[in-house]
Amino acid sequence: MSDGSDNVIQPARRRPVTLRDVAETARVSVATASKALNDQGRMTAETRTRIRAVALQLGFRPNSLAQSLLRRRSFTVGLLTNDSYGRFSLPVMAGVSEALLDNGVSVFLCNVEDDPRLGQLHVDAMLDKRVDGIIASGKRLDRHLPVDLSNLGIPVIYAFTEPDPNSIAFVSDDEGGARLAVEHFVALGRKRIVHVAGPETFAVVHQRADAYRAVLAENGLTPPRVMMGPWSEGWGHQAVAELFDAPGEKPDAVFCGNDQIARGVVDALRERGLRVPEDVGVIGFDNWEIVAAATRPPLTTVDMNLTALGREAGLTLLSLVDGKPVEPGLRKLPCRLVVRQSCGRPPGD
Amino acid sequence: MSDGSDNVIQPARRRPVTLRDVAETARVSVATASKALNDQGRMTAETRTRIRAVALQLGFRPNSLAQSLLRRRSFTVGLLTNDSYGRFSLPVMAGVSEALLDNGVSVFLCNVEDDPRLGQLHVDAMLDKRVDGIIASGKRLDRHLPVDLSNLGIPVIYAFTEPDPNSIAFVSDDEGGARLAVEHFVALGRKRIVHVAGPETFAVVHQRADAYRAVLAENGLTPPRVMMGPWSEGWGHQAVAELFDAPGEKPDAVFCGNDQIARGVVDALRERGLRVPEDVGVIGFDNWEIVAAATRPPLTTVDMNLTALGREAGLTLLSLVDGKPVEPGLRKLPCRLVVRQSCGRPPGD
DNA sequence: TTCTTTAGAGAAAAGGTTTTCTCAAGCTGC
DNA sequence: GCAGCTTGAGAAAACCTTTTCTCTAAAGAA
Known part of the structure; x- marks a missing residue:
């Protein structure tokens, strides 16, 4: 049945109303119409408002393409x-x-x-x-x-x-961001702060590590320890294993290269029976809400704005x-x- | 020192080369130039190639704004x-x-x-x-x-x-997606499949739950159990607690409303000493790679394509x-x- | 040689807007 | 009654491209 009532969407593109339509309806020239709408030129207040009213009523919107062509913008x-x-x-x-x-x-x-x-x-x-x-x-x-x-x-x-x-x-x-994190740890009285960073192929990893080392030095804290690995939860787990399986003093704070690593670190610590933040503090990077907020406890983290x-x-x-x-x-x-x-x-x- | 050599970036907007430039350089009219470039009209092969060469050399690119204005597209x-x-x-x-x-x-x-x-x-x-x-x-x-x-x-x-x-x-x-998941469980021989869904205010939650119930009924499995809650890891944890703290038979499969819930479920199961997938199978929804791949073990999940x-x-x-x-x-x-x-x-x- | 056809190319209009220039009418002041 | 202004509005060019139409000259047919 092709009786014209076929239920298809015809892309019925209406012809948009142009300045010319406005001008003709208001019985003025396009030039005058343009000036009326742009508050340019001189004309009776009555003419201006009349043209404006017509434009409004017709739903006129200037064609950006034409404007752009002319204005070169x-x-x-x-x-x-x-x-x-x-x-x-x-x-x-x-x-x-x-x-x-x-x-x-x-x-x-x-x-x-x-x-x-x-x-x-x-x-x-x-x-x-x-x-x-x-x-x-x-x-x-x-x-x-x-x-x-x-x-x-x-x-x-x-x-x-x-x-x-x-x-x-x-x-x-990134240096500044890393400083914020490490200085926060310092202000909280953490003494043995390690940095579980991203891969060494990333420039930011070194920038942040440098800032981390600088803050530790400025505060006379234990020698820095930077561990580099992938940007993944798995790396967080692995790093915790390396840190806490080794003999000797354990860290009381971990600054992580991103929130995923931090998430892994937090989970791994919890699985070992260590409490976050009581036993170990953790800070992430990126403030990736969906990860940072879902971590238990929610992550303190650096936001790059x-x-x-x-x-x-x-x-x-x-x-x-x-x-x-x-x-x-x-x-x-x-x-x-x-x-x-x-x-x-x-x-x- | 404002000696003109100031080191500032001047937005030096070069005038782009127009068809007219091409035409003048090739010593033809713009009409001919246009036709040469668009393979329209009639002209000597020599003229055409010459104009083409000029256009190429000048780096001419037609102004889309002008074209759009004309073509109304x-x-x-x-x-x-x-x-x-x-x-x-x-x-x-x-x-x-x-x-x-x-x-x-x-x-x-x-x-x-x-x-x-x-x-x-x-x-x-x-x-x-x-x-x-x-x-x-x-x-x-x-x-x-x-x-x-x-x-x-x-x-x-x-x-x-x-x-x-x-x-x-x-x-x-979404019905189809849910069917895929639940039927996969059935094919694996899982018998006690529960559905930890999203909030009841979402239409898809009900669509998926209906499909879940239908598949269970088709396979004569235990009465369906649908639990609704937020789209969060926390809800996954809570649901596991409710399911496994209660007396009676425990589920051997959990179909989750999204990957975050599934992540919570998997983590909660592991924390209880239950093995995934040996003791309980879990399927998520959304295939949100960053979550699904980081879950241990990685999540089987429904991808909406x-x-x-x-x-x-x-x-x-x-x-x-x-x-x-x-x-x-x-x-x-x-x-x-x-x-x-x-x-x-x-x-x- | 003359008429018809065709090839090759240009002129001009169109698309919609902005802006400058022009023009006519009305007014002021002398 | 007229030079000089001002006011209100329109004509036209410009932005850049595409396309149709027109025109000239040359080739082919008779």
Whole structure:
């Protein structure tokens, strides 16, 4: 039965109402209509309000494509990332969106994995669509995205990824974050603090380890002990075994490279009958809520403030797009310590 | 020292090369240049190749904005979501991108949280930017996004969120997924299978519970037992306590509402000295890799194939945009069981 | 040689908006 | 009664590309 009442969704694309429609309905020229709506030019107050009323009634919305073409500004930016899982990109993206939304700027999100072909494809698409700028983000601070973003002719900002030389970049202050954690332990009176870190192939692992060693030295504490391994719960378990099976003094605090390791450490300690935080304090890194909050007890952990980082990146990109010059360089944004229950209360609390 | 050599990044926006530049360099008209590049019209092979060479050498890329304006097609779609955490949206987004990238279509990702104001803002921005269509996604199947997407005048597809009546929607087949899990237990010879589910306020909880009960009935197994609680590890622990502290026969299999609950169940069982999978088998839901793979033993779990779902949604949206009619309705896409080690090998394996 | 056809290329319009320029009418002041 | 302003509004160009239409010149047919 094809009697026309077939129950299919016809992509009935209505013709959107244009400025011309408004002008004709209000019996003025498009020029006048445009000026009325943009508060430009001179005309009777009556004319202006009349045109406005017509536009409202017709539901007129200016065609961004036409505006962009003329203004050479698309009110659109691209966000490149290789973090398919979104653990780091999503908070950054949230911050970027937040900063840009108020300015009517939309974001193309493009995951380029680690594939140069995919990267080129996405960058070309962005360029063709005349994005006003690009934000490059990623899942680690010491790896480039698989794309060359120099000499694109549009502003580029790096946020939580390895930047090009002489570019503008926002990254987390990993040394600072590690200091926060270790100093927190020190303030709580912990004496034998070890660091169960991530893999040695990561630059941040060394930065944090250096900060850890520095804080210990500054406070005249036991020789530092840094153990490197994968970013996994399993590594947390293994590290606890190594630490507590060995003869001699046992640690009373463990600073972990991420929340998953910390989760493993906490679980392993509990399984050995050690109490967290009474016997051993534990601090994680990343503040990955879903892990940190589910750990028993909930993890005290370092938050890299990625949303704030994204917001800064977005605002700075806007400045560049607006033509304001910005000094190049690496901006390290401070981390913050999120205190939960895995290392006890500070003294006097 | 402002001697002009200040080390600042000037947003030096190079004027992009236009078709006109190509035409002038090749000493032809823009019309001819356009036709040469698009394999249209008639001209000497020599003219065509010459223009092509010039375009290539100048690095000409057509301005998408101008093309879109003319073609009334922006090669751009919007993806709305309220899943700030991205656990469900990101796989969907990956599938959508994958489907659209080959067609040169870019995706605006917009997180509307649960804020109608934010939703309206984003939808208006999309409409202004003349997206070719919108995909609505979310974090649960029985809640609307805080926006009205009916009568937008452009195609809309719902993917993993509560659809409007008479629209096109892709969702996971939760009954089917639950069947996969419970039937897997049955095939393994498990007899006393309980279901530790999510909160009763979720529609999927009831759908899965119904499927669970149906499979038990079909196989003449013990009366079903469904326990509802939060989507958390803690609930997994608590459920195990309730189940195993009570007198009488103990379950030999637990089908969980998500991987976090399953994680809690597995941990709680181990803490009680029960072996997984030997004494009790456990199956989760969602295949949230980071949890499922880190559980000891790694979780067998139901994967909702969200990436495939996103791909379907993207392709269907393209059909609509291309003017092909599509029947409205809810399409349930099958789940698949990812077998790891938390319920033993099937007999004869 | 003349008429018809075809090849090759350009002119112009369209898409929707903004902005500058132009123009006519009304008004002020002398 | 007229030079000079101001006011209100429209015409037109610009942004960049695609496409249809038009035009010229040359080739082919009679």
